[in-house]
Amino acid sequence: MKRFKLINLLTIIILTISLMLTGCRSKDKDEDVSTKIEQEEEIGKVEMEEEMDLETEDEPPLVEESEEKSEEAIKGNEEVKVTKDTKETKDRKGQTTQNTEKPQETKSVENNTLEENTHILKIEGNVGKELRLSLKDLKAMNDIIFQDDFYSINNFGTTAHTNFKGVNLWRLLEKAQISSGANTVSIIATDGYMMEFTVEQVKKQDYIDETNPNKKFPMIIAWAENGVEYDSNEGPPFKLVVGQKEPGDVNKPQWVSNIDRIVVK
Numbered sequence: 001m002k003r004f005k006l007i008n009l010l011t012i013i014i015l016t017i018s019l020m021l022t023g024c025r026s027k028d029k030d031e032d033v034s035t036k037i038e039q040e041e042e043i044g045k046v047e048m049e050e051e052m053d054l055e056t057e058d059e060p061p062l063v064e065e066s067e068e069k070s071e072e073a074i075k076g077n078e079e080v081k082v083t084k085d086t087k088e089t090k091d092r093k094g095q096t097t098q099n100t101e102k103p104q105e106t107k108s109v110e111n112n113t114l115e116e117n118t119h120i121l122k123i124e125g126n127v128g129k130e131l132r133l134s135l136k137d138l139k140a141m142n143d144i145i146f147q148d149d150f151y152s153i154n155n156f157g158t159t160a161h162t163n164f165k166g167v168n169l170w171r172l173l174e175k176a177q178i179s180s181g182a183n184t185v186s187i188i189a190t191d192g193y194m195m196e197f198t199v200e201q202v203k204k205q206d207y208i209d210e211t212n213p214n215k216k217f218p219m220i221i222a223w224a225e226n227g228v229e230y231d232s233n234e235g236p237p238f239k240l241v242v243g244q245k246e247p248g249d250v251n252k253p254q255w256v257s258n259i260d261r262i263v264v265k
């Protein structure tokens with residue numbers, strides 16, 4: 001009887017010990033699994049953050065462009081046509097019109113002379129004399145140079161004053177002997193961005209700055225912004241700039257950068 005009790009006691013002790021052991025082991029396993037999940041979640045988070053970083057670095061113009069396009073579509077601007085077959089190019093990244101500094105002496109970009117001469121602004125189509133102009137040629141047209149602070153509003157409602165120096169576009173087209181029967185003027189950039197205007201819109205010399213009733217602006221082809229010339233290594237250093245037709249006019253999308261040619265029809 002005593003022996004039987006002892007065996008029973010031993011069995012109970014062994015069972016208890018083995019139960020305790022298996023209990024511990026499965027708890028360890030649980031911990032292992034949860035830390036693994038946590039680690040994987042951490043890695044996933046980092047990867048996602050990295051992906052998001054990459055996206056914001058590479059793609060913002062695309063997002064901006066599509067939103068703006070739809071805004072433009074909603075606005076249904078009948079007078080001005082905008083088309084673009086490629087997305088914004090990287091060579092426009094450095095440009096900004098948020099700078100409202102006062103104009104200084106225009107600074108040339110160093111080692112730019114070669115590129116300056118290779119970019120040729122073409123004026124073609126319904127004109128008496130097609131023109132091919134280098135930046136040097138434009139700068140020499142003292143009789144039609146215009147410089148002032150232009151006010152801009154973009155599709156997001158961002159506003160700025162930016163100083164531009166360039167030539168009066170209508171006067172330039174007169175030099176090309178624009179035909180009296182011409183109807184439209186298309187400004188076409190190297191990235192495919194294009195704005196089409198009527199001849200009347202280009203002729204107009206009294207675009208406004210809604211913040212300053214004393215000012216009147218022509219359309220110009222600018223080569224310098226806030227006293228700094230465009231870098232010819234980043235594309236043709238020619239930008240169309242125009243004031244507003246009326247208060248609230250979202251005029252910045254019309255400012256075609258890196259102009260390749262102007263086609264009159």
Ligand SMILES: Nc1nc2c(c(=O)[nH]1)N[C@H]1C(S)=C(S)[C@@H](COP(=O)(O)O)O[C@H]1N2
Nearest residue numbers: 088095096097154189193252253255256257
């Ligand atoms: N060549 C070229 N010009 C362009 C565009 C473009 O995509 N390509 N975008 C237009 C639009 S929609 C705006 S709002 C302004 C933006 O000018 P920024 O790049 O100097 O801010 O440029 C305009 N000119």
Ligand SMILES: [Mo]
Nearest residue numbers: 068154155253
């Ligand atoms: Mo834009």
